[in-house]
Amino acid sequence: MATAARRGPYFCGIDAAMDVVAGKWKSLILWELHHHGTRRFAELRRGLPGVSEKMMIQHLREMEEDGLVHREVYREVPPKVEYSLTEHGVSLNAALASLGEWGSERMRRIGAEKIVADSDTTARR
Amino acid sequence: MATAARRGPYFCGIDAAMDVVAGKWKSLILWELHHHGTRRFAELRRGLPGVSEKMMIQHLREMEEDGLVHREVYREVPPKVEYSLTEHGVSLNAALASLGEWGSERMRRIGAEKIVADSDTTARR
DNA sequence: AGAGGTACTTACTCGCGGGTGAGTACCCGA
DNA sequence: TCGGGTACTCACCCGCGAGTAAGTACCTCT
Numbered sequence: 481m482a483t484a485a486r487r488g489p490y491f492c493g494i495d496a497a498m499d500v501v502a503g504k505w506k507s508l509i510l511w512e513l514h515h516h517g518t519r520r521f522a523e524l525r526r527g528l529p530g531v532s533e534k535m536m537i538q539h540l541r542e543m544e545e546d547g548l549v550h551r552e553v554y555r556e557v558p559p560k561v562e563y564s565l566t567e568h569g570v571s572l573n574a575a576l577a578s579l580g581e582w583g584s585e586r587m588r589r590i591g592a593e594k595i596v597a598d599s600d601t602t603a604r605r
Numbered sequence: 606m607a608t609a610a611r612r613g614p615y616f617c618g619i620d621a622a623m624d625v626v627a628g629k630w631k632s633l634i635l636w637e638l639h640h641h642g643t644r645r646f647a648e649l650r651r652g653l654p655g656v657s658e659k660m661m662i663q664h665l666r667e668m669e670e671d672g673l674v675h676r677e678v679y680r681e682v683p684p685k686v687e688y689s690l691t692e693h694g695v696s697l698n699a700a701l702a703s704l705g706e707w708g709s710e711r712m713r714r715i716g717a718e719k720i721v722a723d724s725d726t727t728a729r730r
Numbered sequence: 731a732g733a734g735g736t737a738c739t740t741a742c743t744c745g746c747g748g749g750t751g752a753g754t755a756c757c758c759g760a
Numbered sequence: 761t762c763g764g765g766t767a768c769t770c771a772c773c774c775g776c777g778a779g780t781a782a783g784t785a786c787c788t789c790t
Contacts, residue, residue, distance in 0.1 A: 490720065491653070493704070504778070508617070534779075559737045575707035580618035582618070628748095
């Protein structure tokens with residue numbers, strides 16, 4: 481719905497994988513979920529400084545559709561929703577690991593700056 | 606020039622790598638170059654059915670800037686330009702391999718169609 | 731009472747990624 | 761001579777991805 485076509489015919493595996501990871505924040509969400517395990521919506525948002533609520537939801541919904549993340553809703557009075565990686569999400573993350581290393585290497589080469597997210601995990605009460 | 610910012614501060618390696626691969630055809634160009642070695646502009650174009658000349662050039666130029674491909678111009682009467690991967694391009698491709706496998710697996714799962722490019726290598730004269 | 735937090739939805743807007751098509755300078759084969 | 765090929769550049773347009781902002785329903789803390 482959000483992203484029009486998708487699942488369209490692909491040239492190769494990379495093409496298919498890129499389709500799923502396409503989106504400004506998807507790979508970061510994957511990374512965040514991978515490192516912290518289960519996370520609530522607001523936690524995830526705080527982990528990715530700069531992302532808007534709209535994009536966060538849109539990406540999470542698409543990734544849910546693609547079977548990458550699991551969405552657990554608790555029917556409680558203050559709403560509570562937990563997101564976690566499915567096995568496909570985990571394997572995708574593993575496949576992204578080597579890419580991540582290449583990227584880190586590149587950052588060293590070109591001397592790119594790194595955005596450090598305030599790791600909400602320990603800090604906040 | 607074409608793509609505005611780039612090389613901006615990144616969240617992590619994946620972010621940095623994605624920046625370089627972002628673009629509708631970049632990963633496919635990488636793949637094509639990896640499989641055929643050195644290729645001329647028109648050959649590359651024929652290998653990626655659907656890509657426009659403009660995007661082909663734009664992507665190739667950006668990838669050259671990023672140090673992924675090497676551009677060799679022969680000052681001949683019928684223009685001849687050969688593109689090949691640099692060592693960084695080769696290593697990026699290696700890093701993309703596992704992603705490619707994940708994507709192939711996904712294509713099998715969801716039963717996505719595959720676009721088969723007429724491999725110009727053997728066919729055409 | 732009012733601010734703030736939770737997890738959203740909806741509407742509006744804007745920029746740029748990408749597509750189309752024409753033009754260029756030269757040569758070759760039919 | 762004319763079509764076609766090589767490797768582009770330039771100008772224009774359009775749609776979608778992404779950002780901004782406001783609204784919602786309910787609860788807790790100050």
